[in-house]
Amino acid sequence: MATDTTKEKGEGSGVPFYDDLENLKKLCDFLRSKNGPPVREALLMEKRVHYLKGEKLVNFMFEPKKGVKWPKKLPKFESRQDAIAVCKELCKHQFLLRSEKRGKGDLGVSRVREFDEAGYFTWLYEGDKTVSHVMTTLLIVGFLFCVCFPIWPAFLRLFVWYMSVTFLLFTFGLITLRGFAFLFIWMIGFEFWFLPNLFDESLGFVDSFSPVYSFESTKPGQLPYRIGVAVAFFSFCWWAITQPSEFDGFVAAQGDFLKDLYAGTLLSDMSQSDKENIDKPKVQSLEDLLKSLEDDMENENFRKEVDEEEKLESLLDNLVGTEENVEEEEE
Known part of the structure; x- marks a missing residue:
C-alpha cells in the first residue's frame, strides 16, 4: 500500500500501521463511533444500512472537525493520498461497499468496487459482536424466565x-x-x-x-x-x-x-384456597367422579321415563281419535 503513514509494530519493523488487519478494525471502530463522520440511513436490498460519500470520509480522515479527538493509538494521516489509500484497503477487505443511489433512501450495489471520492459507500463493518451476542442471550433467557x-x-x-x-x-x-x-x-x-x-x-x-x-x-x-x-x-x-x-x-x-x-x-373474588392451588392441575376426586356418574344415571333414567310418558300420551291420543272417527261413521 502506497502510504507514508507508518507506526512501528516492533523495533525497526517499519511496516505501515494500516497494513495490519487488526489496526484497520481499530480505525473502523473509531469511524463507526459517535465521534466518526456523519452517516445517513437508507435501504440496501431491503436492509437498513448507513452510508456516506467517499469525499466526506476522506476529508474526515485527513482533517477531522474541531472538537473531534483523534485516538492516540491511531496515527494521523499526513496527506489525502494516505487517507484514500486506506479507504481502498477498507473496500478491499469489504468493510465498505460501494453503492449507487436509486432514489431517496434507496441504494443499490454498484458494479464498480474500487474506492472513489465521488461515490457512495455503505458500511458493512459492524464491529465486535460479543456484546450483541451477550445481550441476545440475556434477552432469550429473560423471555424464558x-x-x-x-x-x-x-x-x-x-x-x-x-x-x-x-x-x-x-x-x-x-x-x-x-x-x-x-x-x-x-x-x-x-x-x-x-x-x-x-x-x-x-x-x-x-x-x-x-x-x-x-x-x-x-x-x-x-x-x-x-x-x-x-x-x-x-x-x-x-x-x-x-x-x-x-x-x-x-x-x-x-x-x-x-x-x-x-x-x-x-x-379479587377468589378464595385463599383457590389462590394457593392456582398452579395445581384440576383433577377430579373419586367422590366427584362417582357423584357425576350417579347424576348421569339419574338423568338417563329421567329421560327414559319422559320418553315412555310421551309414548303413552301419543297412544291415548291415537286411540281417542280412532273412537271419534268410528262414532262419526255410525251417525
Missing part, C-alpha cells in the same frame, strides 16, 4: 408483585407531581417541566432523562386562560376545605387501599 412465571417460587412471585406495585405507585406519583408543579408555575406565567422528555417515544432510555428540567416563559396571549384556571382551581380547593370531612378516616381509607393493593385483594 418470564414465561415460566407460574412455576416460580412463591417468595419470588411475591417479590415481583411488590416491585411492580411499587413501581406503579411511583410512576403515578411522579406524573401527579409533574402535573401540579406545571399547573402552579404556569398560573404565574412560566412553563416548568421536570424531566420534560420522559414520555418522548422517539428518544432512547438515557436521552429521556435529559435535561432534568425546562423553564420557559409562557407564550403571549395566555393571561386570560391562566387567570380563569387559577380562579377555578382555588375555588375548588376552598370548597373542598370548607366541606365537612374526617381527615383521620380518609388517611385510614388510603392505608387500607395500599394494604389491599399490595396483598392483591383489591379486586
Whole structure:
C-alpha cells in the first residue's frame, strides 16, 4: 500500500500501521463511533444500512472537525493520498461497499468496487459482536424466565408483585407531581417541566432523562386562560376545605387501599384456597367422579321415563281419535 503513514509494530519493523488487519478494525471502530463522520440511513436490498460519500470520509480522515479527538493509538494521516489509500484497503477487505443511489433512501450495489471520492459507500463493518451476542442471550433467557412465571417460587412471585406495585405507585406519583408543579408555575406565567422528555417515544432510555428540567416563559396571549384556571382551581380547593370531612378516616381509607393493593385483594373474588392451588392441575376426586356418574344415571333414567310418558300420551291420543272417527261413521 502506497502510504507514508507508518507506526512501528516492533523495533525497526517499519511496516505501515494500516497494513495490519487488526489496526484497520481499530480505525473502523473509531469511524463507526459517535465521534466518526456523519452517516445517513437508507435501504440496501431491503436492509437498513448507513452510508456516506467517499469525499466526506476522506476529508474526515485527513482533517477531522474541531472538537473531534483523534485516538492516540491511531496515527494521523499526513496527506489525502494516505487517507484514500486506506479507504481502498477498507473496500478491499469489504468493510465498505460501494453503492449507487436509486432514489431517496434507496441504494443499490454498484458494479464498480474500487474506492472513489465521488461515490457512495455503505458500511458493512459492524464491529465486535460479543456484546450483541451477550445481550441476545440475556434477552432469550429473560423471555424464558418470564414465561415460566407460574412455576416460580412463591417468595419470588411475591417479590415481583411488590416491585411492580411499587413501581406503579411511583410512576403515578411522579406524573401527579409533574402535573401540579406545571399547573402552579404556569398560573404565574412560566412553563416548568421536570424531566420534560420522559414520555418522548422517539428518544432512547438515557436521552429521556435529559435535561432534568425546562423553564420557559409562557407564550403571549395566555393571561386570560391562566387567570380563569387559577380562579377555578382555588375555588375548588376552598370548597373542598370548607366541606365537612374526617381527615383521620380518609388517611385510614388510603392505608387500607395500599394494604389491599399490595396483598392483591383489591379486586379479587377468589378464595385463599383457590389462590394457593392456582398452579395445581384440576383433577377430579373419586367422590366427584362417582357423584357425576350417579347424576348421569339419574338423568338417563329421567329421560327414559319422559320418553315412555310421551309414548303413552301419543297412544291415548291415537286411540281417542280412532273412537271419534268410528262414532262419526255410525251417525
